[in-house]
Amino acid sequence: MADDRNPGGPVVLTGMAGVGKTTLAIHWAHQVQSHFPDGQLYVDLRGFDPSGTPMEPTDAIQAFLDAFAIKPDQLPAGVHARAALFRSLLAGRRMLIVLDNARDAEQVRPLLPGAPGCLVVVTSRDQLTGLVAVEGAHAFVVDLLPKQDARLLLTRRSGAPRGHTTDPAPATDGASNGAGNRPTGEAAAVDEIVAYCGRLPLALSIAVARAVTSPRLPFTALAAELRGARARLDPFDGGEQATNVRAVFSWSYRRLSPPAARLFRLLGLHPGPDFAPAAAASLAGLPPQEARPLVAELSRTNMLCERVPGRFAFHGLLRAYACELSHAQDTREERRTTLHRLLDHYLHSAHLAGRILRPGRSADAGLRPALPLVTPETPAGRQEARTWFTAEHLVLLAAARRAAEEGFPLHARQLTWFLAVFLDHRGGWRVQVAPASR
Numbered sequence: 001m002a003d004d005r006n007p008g009g010p011v012v013l014t015g016m017a018g019v020g021k022t023t024l025a026i027h028w029a030h031q032v033q034s035h036f037p038d039g040q041l042y043v044d045l046r047g048f049d050p051s052g053t054p055m056e057p058t059d060a061i062q063a064f065l066d067a068f069a070i071k072p073d074q075l076p077a078g079v080h081a082r083a084a085l086f087r088s089l090l091a092g093r094r095m096l097i098v099l100d101n102a103r104d105a106e107q108v109r110p111l112l113p114g115a116p117g118c119l120v121v122v123t124s125r126d127q128l129t130g131l132v133a134v135e136g137a138h139a140f141v142v143d144l145l146p147k148q149d150a151r152l153l154l155t156r157r158s159g160a161p162r163g164h165t166t167d168p169a170p171a172t173d174g175a176s177n178g179a180g181n182r183p184t185g186e187a188a189a190v191d192e193i194v195a196y197c198g199r200l201p202l203a204l205s206i207a208v209a210r211a212v213t214s215p216r217l218p219f220t221a222l223a224a225e226l227r228g229a230r231a232r233l234d235p236f237d238g239g240e241q242a243t244n245v246r247a248v249f250s251w252s253y254r255r256l257s258p259p260a261a262r263l264f265r266l267l268g269l270h271p272g273p274d275f276a277p278a279a280a281a282s283l284a285g286l287p288p289q290e291a292r293p294l295v296a297e298l299s300r301t302n303m304l305c306e307r308v309p310g311r312f313a314f315h316g317l318l319r320a321y322a323c324e325l326s327h328a329q330d331t332r333e334e335r336r337t338t339l340h341r342l343l344d345h346y347l348h349s350a351h352l353a354g355r356i357l358r359p360g361r362s363a364d365a366g367l368r369p370a371l372p373l374v375t376p377e378t379p380a381g382r383q384e385a386r387t388w389f390t391a392e393h394l395v396l397l398a399a400a401r402r403a404a405e406e407g408f409p410l411h412a413r414q415l416t417w418f419l420a421v422f423l424d425h426r427g428g429w430r431v432q433v434a435p436a437s438r
Contacts, residue, residue, distance in 0.1 A: 009136035010112060010120040014127050016302040016315060017048070017248045018202030021123040021142045022100050029098055029121070036119070038093040041067060043111075047103030048125050048251040050241050054103045057110040061086050064111075079110060087114040094118065103255070105130030125252050127300045144199040144315075151190055153204050158211035189219035196226040197236075198316045203245055206238045232320040249321045252303060259290075260297040265330060266338050267304075267314070268322025271402040272395030274313040278377050279395075282345035283338055285373035311391065339402070341374050343411040346392070346399045348376035350418035353385040358421050367414065389422040 013021045029040060041064055046055045058079045065075065065082065068089050076082055090113040102108050102124040108131060112120055122128065122137070131137035145153065197203035211222060229235045236245035253261060263284050267275075270283065281291035295312060298304040304312045314322065326335060348370050356379055370376065379385040389396075396419045403411035 012128050012137045012139045013123045015142035017252050018200050019142050020201040025123050036094050036096040038095045040096040042098045044100045045102045047101050083110045091115050150194045150199045157208045186219040189223040192223040203236050206236050260294045263294045265326040271398040274311045282374045283342040344370040344374045353379045353388045354418045354421045356385040
């Protein structure tokens, strides 16, 4: 974060739902409280809240003025006048202000101090690019836990000894001794639980709660529960909204514009590890110029992540949530047509790129016209064609498998054929394709 001894612009902590932004902000605030002798202010702006009603800046300012013991008869009228009073009270002070769960930059701006000396930390599921661009905010992405840290969170908080899951002899007095009763050899199960949780702190915390409340339950049994759940999100319900992954995701989903919400649902049908906006356009049946702002909205609100420039991906639990929403809100015919458009997009894009790389091996005969609203990508030359195949070859493999599973055998065969053209051209046939035949 910014140097707390020399505060600059606001600090923005952004990240997907459940990643631990608030926990990090509060933990850090406690660590640095000595650097802010005039105190700390905290407010939950409810930007992504189960009530669906974000706090108005006026109400947040009122809460801060109450903290300064401003009497009602001393309060000026209007949000701008009260914001000015708030800033005058902060002048010359060193205070830390935590604005938690912000909806957007407009909700935050009236709460910013007007003079140096105070530091503002903002948490939000939105990237708040307006604060970065206009207010000089320092943005930090709160990412998923590294695998080893996720393992430690699970084993330490559930009582397992650090670094392994081999436990001492069980207690003899009939009382539970936490992980001391767990059997040996559960390291693989811990890794499986971490993978099912997607290294998301909220999901891991729910798994920890399950382990703590059932201390004799081995990690292998907990992993089996996750593996055998009817729906992937079912096990991640801690009994209240704040500890229910499905509910927490829903607060982000409700903030999306209707077109972005539809695209989010349909993207759950995408089989590959990542995708470009052009594929999202064909999948949704939109012109590329209309799809790109929707992908940007999903990325800005951390419903998607941009793994590398121009390529986007779901967190596994968000993908599961998108699939659930699509099955609940979109008809079976719409989902099938969506998949058909997506397969057509990759098939016709691969055909155009393959024709450039190997013009003598074109498979035009048998290539059916694409559905309406599909916009294949058209490489301009050999280098663009190679770049496209390099970026998409794992997606093409996943698309071919999905086509075979969902009753599109011609797409499956032709996608495999075009993929073979590229891999043969690159010399990677045996390494890349052979595993798919197992």
